[in-house]
Amino acid sequence: ATPTSIMVGTGRAAELGVLFRKGQALQSLRDTQVVALDKTGTLTKGQPELTDLQLSSAFADAGDDSVLALVAAVEQHSEHPIAKAIVAAAKARGLTLAEPTDFQSLSGLGVVANVAGHKVEVGADRYLNQLGYDLSVFFATGEQLATEGKSPLYAAIDGKLAAIIAVADPIKEGTPQAIDALHKLGLSVAMITGDNRHTAQAIAKQLGIDTVKAEVLPEGKVAAVKALREQYGAVAFVGDGINDAPALAEAEVGLAIGTGTDIAIEAAEVVLMSGDLRTVPNALAMSHATLRNIR
Ligand code: ADP
Ligand code: MG
Numbered sequence: 001a002t003p004t005s006i007m008v009g010t011g012r013a014a015e016l017g018v019l020f021r022k023g024q025a026l027q028s029l030r031d032t033q034v035v036a037l038d039k040t041g042t043l044t045k046g047q048p049e050l051t052d053l054q055l056s057s058a059f060a061d062a063g064d065d066s067v068l069a070l071v072a073a074v075e076q077h078s079e080h081p082i083a084k085a086i087v088a089a090a091k092a093r094g095l096t097l098a099e100p101t102d103f104q105s106l107s108g109l110g111v112v113a114n115v116a117g118h119k120v121e122v123g124a125d126r127y128l129n130q131l132g133y134d135l136s137v138f139f140a141t142g143e144q145l146a147t148e149g150k151s152p153l154y155a156a157i158d159g160k161l162a163a164i165i166a167v168a169d170p171i172k173e174g175t176p177q178a179i180d181a182l183h184k185l186g187l188s189v190a191m192i193t194g195d196n197r198h199t200a201q202a203i204a205k206q207l208g209i210d211t212v213k214a215e216v217l218p219e220g221k222v223a224a225v226k227a228l229r230e231q232y233g234a235v236a237f238v239g240d241g242i243n244d245a246p247a248l249a250e251a252e253v254g255l256a257i258g259t260g261t262d263i264a265i266e267a268a269e270v271v272l273m274s275g276d277l278r279t280v281p282n283a284l285a286m287s288h289a290t291l292r293n294i295r
Contacts (some may be wrong), residue, residue: 127154
């Protein structure tokens with residue numbers, strides 16, 4: 001395409017709320033075979049809410065509130081949307097949160113800290129498994145929550161399994177229509193997420209997403225993009241988080257949600273001005289129309 005055609009294309013794109021950081025992106029979009037999307041904050045609102053809390057028998061006497069207060073105290077120092085959901089739920093119950101010490105965040109796994117003399121560990125099943133906890137008492141509950149599209153988490157206090165907690169992150173307005181439109185353009189649609197496999201599959205099924213890469217650690221997102229390329233061809237990756245930056249850079253074209261983190265925007269060729277994913281099929285359709293008209 002000529003530089004003029006690219007300018008025409010990028011001008012039209014700006015009207016659609018799509019910003020091109022590189023002119024090359026118009027052609028990369030046109031050549032896309034599969035659109036891969038991050039789940040949290042991209043397909044979903046990224047503002048989960050706490051939906052369930054169930055204590056293990058060892059903590060039944062302690063009660064929901066005292067366990068939630070300890071867990072939320074740790075999560076105060078995490079930037080993760082899950083952490084914000086837990087803190088908000090604790091505050092809504094009027095709980096006082098102590099100041100944690102020795103806070104540590106393990107990317108894609110969970111968090112740990114000391115709170116009021118107690119060691120508190122919270123995170124994904126694989127994190128607690130790694131720490132040596134036996135989660136089998138919560139196995140059926142975890143499966144059930146995941147089938148409902150909720151994300152199960154586990155908390156341990158002073159070396160004992162204390163609770164299973166679930167958060168649910170609503171699907172964004174526009175997401176179902178965006179996926180339908182991508183399919184109508186003849187593209188495949190994939191989800192890449194660090195979340196639980198069953199949760200991811202439940203949400204993918206609801207949305208009609210073709211391929212799911214779940215329980216992917218942040219450093220695994222690049223490998224997931226490469227695997228999708230092997231399977232389908234050129235990849236467009238859509239994401240919003242710091243964790244998404246390497247995958248945005250790896251994809252043939254990276255599309256960052258403009259309301260997401262600056263690090264994601266820096267790594268992307270295309271910025272979506274709104275969080276509404278309908279801009280993605282619009283941009284793809286436009287790339288075809290523009291490059292076709294010019295030739
Ligand atoms: P995603 O953005 O797709 O959810 P992440 O890599 O950020 O992926 O997180 C993967 C998983 O790690 C989460 O689904 C959750 O189970 C766990 N996790 C990460 N951070 C936290 C946290 N602050 N508290 C509890 N669990 C967490
Ligand atoms: Mg995200």
